Amino acid sequence: MGTPLLELRGINLGFAGNTVLDNVDFTVGRGVIASLIGPNGAGKTSLFNCITGFYRPQSGSIKVDGHELMNLKPHKVTQAGIARTFQNVRLFQQxxxxxxxxxxxxxxxxxxxxxxxxxxxxxxxxxxxxxxxxxxxxxxxxxxxxxxxxxxxxxxxxxxxxxxxxxxxxxPKLLLLDEPAAGLNAGEKQGLLDLIGRIRDELDISVLLIEHDTGMVMKISEHINVLDHGIMIAEGAPKEIQANPKVIEAYLGQDDGENLL
Amino acid sequence: MAQTRSNAFNNIIAQFNEPWKRYIAFAVIIALLLMAPISLGPYATVILTNALLYVVLALGLNVAVGYAGLLDLGYAAFFAVGAYTVGILTNTFGLNFWLTLPIAVGAAAVAGIIIGTPTLQLRSDYLAIVTLGFGEIVRFSARNLDITGGASGISGIEQPWLFGWHINTPFEFYYVFLLLAIIAVVVSVRLQHSRLGRAWLYVRHDEDAAEAMGIDTVRIKLAAYVIGAIFGSVAGVFFAVNLGAISPESFSFQQSVLILMAVILGGMGKIPGVILGAFIVVLAPELLRDLGEYRLLLFAVGLLLVMLFRPNGIWSVKGK
Known part of the structure; x- marks a missing residue:
């Protein structure tokens, strides 16, 4: 497939001495539906914000289609082909x-x-x-x-x-969805799954989602990355992730743990 | 009680939601304004001319405040830029009035870019402070520079000629300002319903979401600020030739506040509201003139009541 669509290398992000993302490497291939999961506070949305230019990582490199995005403003990132939604829907009022x-x-x-x-x-x-x-x-x-x-x-x-x-x-070439299923009922979730599939199949847009509903993630994703305390602890196909002991450990004691296992 | 009255008023405003009703209302208002000087006499004509000047100023400020949500407390500075540009260029350098007009537009745009570029990256409250300072800087400069005539300002500004017609009576100026106001309304409507106008609203409602949609928010805000500045400058140009004399005190902080009041009173971002606001801030003190000393007090109380009962301005329609 040549170069990946999105490629992050060595992303470090911290606020006031607290490390949020620790040397994160991350890639999204072309034409895939990928997911980023992890316990609450793992840094998933922060990683989204780094990709889309809302946060500026202290170091690292972010490339889309081989073009460097580091230090670009959010509108430039959008123009480069990455679109996003927000965790709490942010439509323009009135x-x-x-x-x-x-x-x-x-x-x-x-x-x-x-x-x-x-x-x-x-x-x-x-x-x-x-x-x-x-x-x-x-x-x-x-x-x-x-x-x-x-x-x-x-x-x-x-x-x-x-x-x-x-x-x-x-x-966009790549669509980032930040918890798109939050607050949806079962029927709406199924509709969302269909929609995400169609976005990839009919529009040829790669999709990366952050999602808490691990059942949904396992169903739809072809590739999953797991983030815990700012560290990328695992990546692979859904089956591999479900069997990965590190992932199970990260989710132990979490509400989501049961869903995953 | 206040609630029902408020609803009744909303119903009247809602009547103008249909385009054809709006066009008829617009035509009737223009017809009335065209005939006003003939039936009302010279004194009322001068007052109405002033009201039309405020319509242009308020619509200009509305682009920045109402559309893009940029609180500008020094708008009179751009008004001054236009007035002094024409005063200096025609009096000191003997330039033709019509040549000074594009120069005044350019000067306002440059001033807007110089002030706007560094400050529009800041949050809106900082912008208010910077614009307040800018307004005072312009006024103090005008008062202390030789070229602007110091505290006494510039007098003897020649009234313009247009193809052999000397525009020099109050009646003629009334129609000049009426034309300017109509142009300001048309430009405002066109901008509001354009890609740029929508971008201002996106930025005002949610700057982050607007950025995420690929909108260069700083540039969009700068466009609003500069376009507002140009409106103010053009109004200043005609203000200067109408009076024939200008002084720094015409461009005080009170002036900026009065224009802002017209915008907020009528309803930010709503063209009919802003026009109404401009007429109120000019006409209300005149209509209350018989009350002598108490008129400003009464005016102030009236303003407070309006803000209390219609916090989004007089012309605020639910949902839109």
Missing amino acids: MSVLENVMSGSHCHSKAGSIEAILGLPGQRREEAMIRAHAIECLEFVDIAEEVDRDATNLAYGHQRRVEIARALATR
Whole structure:
């Protein structure tokens, strides 16, 4: 497969003397669905924040498609092809579902103030393109009928879908989902599994998720990385992870431990 | 009681949600404004001209405060940049008025970029302090420099000619400001419904999420700040030629606060609200003139009551 899609080497991150990530190496291949798991406070979201540019690791290297992302601002990381969702859904309030998803096209369009004020044909075409692309993304996640509703008034499961549509609108190569199943019921979780599969199969986008629901992780992931106290303790296929004694030890005494075993 | 009255008012505002009703309302207002000077006489015309000036200023500040959520406490500085640019260039250097207009726009943009670039990386509260300082720096500079005429300012600024027509009566200036206000409204509407306008709202509602969508938040905020500055500068240009004289005291902190009040009172980010706010801050003290000394007190109490009962501004519609 050549170079991996995402490659992290020797990531060190600390806040005020506390080590959060300790020399983490991490790769995500092309066209895979991968997961990052670990007990609470293991540093999973911190690792996400390092990849997406929200945190700046003290040292290390982060490459997507061979391009160095270290020290890039979050919007540059998105432009390089990595989109994300947030652990607590963060939609833009008082804006419609459509307007929320239209934000994803921002980095693929360019009309500025002058074009907008004059309403030039190019700007109008671009607006139509942004709108059409947003609707396409909403159709893909299956909530196109809600376009005009206030996004934050939707049912929670639908808000999560809007957030995924919004991330897809940025046309990523890699989609990072931070606990996408949190707060969803069993039916919605199944729907999410199907959606993640379709994102990879139909859109050819690699997916990396952080997830607490280990049952779901085992079902969907082709590759799993386990983080504990900022150290990457295991990686491999779901079967290997389930049998790995280090992983079992890390989860012992945790609520999630039983689910895993 | 207050609740029901508030709902009734919301219903009136909601009437304007349909586009065709809005266009009719807009047409009626413009028709009334076109006829106003003829029926109301010279004194009212001057007051209304001032109100229209505030409409332009408030819509400009609304781009920064209302759309992008950038609290600017020194907006009068940009107003001063425009006024002094035209004053200095026409009086001292004998430049044609119409040539000074693009220069004033450029000067405001440069000033906006110089102040905005370092400060827009900070959180909004720091921005408020820096802009407050900037406003005072501009005013003090104007008062102490020779080129700006010191404390007495610049007088004898020539009124502009347009194809042989000398714009020099209050009535003519009224229509100039009416045209400026209409342009400001159209520009605001266009910006609001554009990619840039949406980006301002994304940044205002959730800066991190906006960043994650690939939006360069610093650049987007700078655009709002600079566009607001240009509105202020253009208003300053016409303010200077209308009065024919400017002095530093026209660009005080109170001026910045008054413009900000128009924006907040009417409803941040809502164009009809901001226009209403501008008319209120200019007309209310005039209408209360008979009360003499008490008028400012009464005005202040009125403002407090509005903020108490309609904290999102007079023109705040639920859900949008």
